[in-house]
Amino acid sequence: MNDQPTVFLISKEVIDVNQVIEQITLPTTGAVVVFSGLVRAETARIGRQTDYLEYEAYEAMALGKIKQVAEELRQKWPTVAGVAIVHRVGRMYPGTPTVLIACSAPHRDTGVFEAAHYGIDRLKQIVPIWKKEVGPDGEEWIEGDYKPEIGE
Numbered sequence: 001m002n003d004q005p006t007v008f009l010i011s012k013e014v015i016d017v018n019q020v021i022e023q024i025t026l027p028t029t030g031a032v033v034v035f036s037g038l039v040r041a042e043t044a045r046i047g048r049q050t051d052y053l054e055y056e057a058y059e060a061m062a063l064g065k066i067k068q069v070a071e072e073l074r075q076k077w078p079t080v081a082g083v084a085i086v087h088r089v090g091r092m093y094p095g096t097p098t099v100l101i102a103c104s105a106p107h108r109d110t111g112v113f114e115a116a117h118y119g120i121d122r123l124k125q126i127v128p129i130w131k132k133e134v135g136p137d138g139e140e141w142i143e144g145d146y147k148p149e150i151g152e
Contacts, residue, residue: 004074004081004082004083005023005024005025005026005081005082005083005104006024006067006070006082006083006084007020007023007024007082007083007084007085007086007102008063008066008067008070008084008085008086009084009085009086009087010057010059010062010063010066010086010087010088010089010129011086011087011088011089012088012089012090013088014088014097015036015086015088015097015100017034017036017097017100017102020034020084020086020100020102021034021084021102021104023082023084024081024082024083024084024102024103024104025082025104026081026082026104028081028106029081029082029104029105029106030105030106030107030108031104031105031106031107031108031110031112032082032102032103032104032112033102033103033104033108033112033113033115033116034100034101034102034116035099035100035101035102035116035117035119035120036097036099036100036101037097037098037099037100037120038094038095038096038097038098039052039053039092039093039094039095039096039098040094041094041095043133048133048135048137049135049136049137050094050133050134050135051093051134051135051136052091052092052093052094052134053091053092053098053131053132053133053134054090054091054092054131054132054134055087055088055089055090055092055098055129055130055131055132056089056129056130056132057087057089057127057128057129057130058128061128062087062127062128062129065126065127065128066085066087066123066127068126069085069119069122069123069126069127070083070085070119072118072122073103073115073118073119073122076111076114076115076118077103077105077110077111077112077114077115077118079105079106079107079110079111079112080103080104080105080110080111080112080115081104081105081106082102082103082104083102083103083104083115083119084100084101084102084103085099085100085101085119085123086099086100087099087100087123087127087129089129099120099123101116101119101120101123102116103115103116103119130142
């Protein structure tokens with residue numbers, strides 16, 4: 001993984017998609033898949049309005065877990081060259097990108113789509129980043145399903 005481009009970042013700043021893509025692009029890159037998660041104004045499945053989200057992270061541990069996600073996806077898809085995992089913290093309003101997962105590879109048919117999909121799912125499972133939804137009906141911390149094992 002040492003010679004493969006990797007970007008791990010927890011940031012209060014706006015995510016610059018073009019800059020991230022540039023950082024994980026090699027001369028052999030023929031495909032980059034980007035997933036970007038946004039703040040929803042409405043959660044349709046439960047009919048809740050969202051005024052804004054507040055994200056918080058235990059940054060030192062979060063960066064370690066993000067690195068773990070990148071290592072896992074590279075083990076599953078060895079043709080993935082570049083990996084970027086960027087998550088914002090702070091207050092964000094509807095329409096704002098909050099997370100970006102990007103994977104680069106020599107060709108689109110080498111698992112790069114699946115790797116990016118795995119990256120966002122795994123990030124939500126194990127990375128200690130917390131989200132509070134604030135809306136007209138109050139506020140609520142949203143918990144994930146992951147329960148860490150002793151020693152994790």
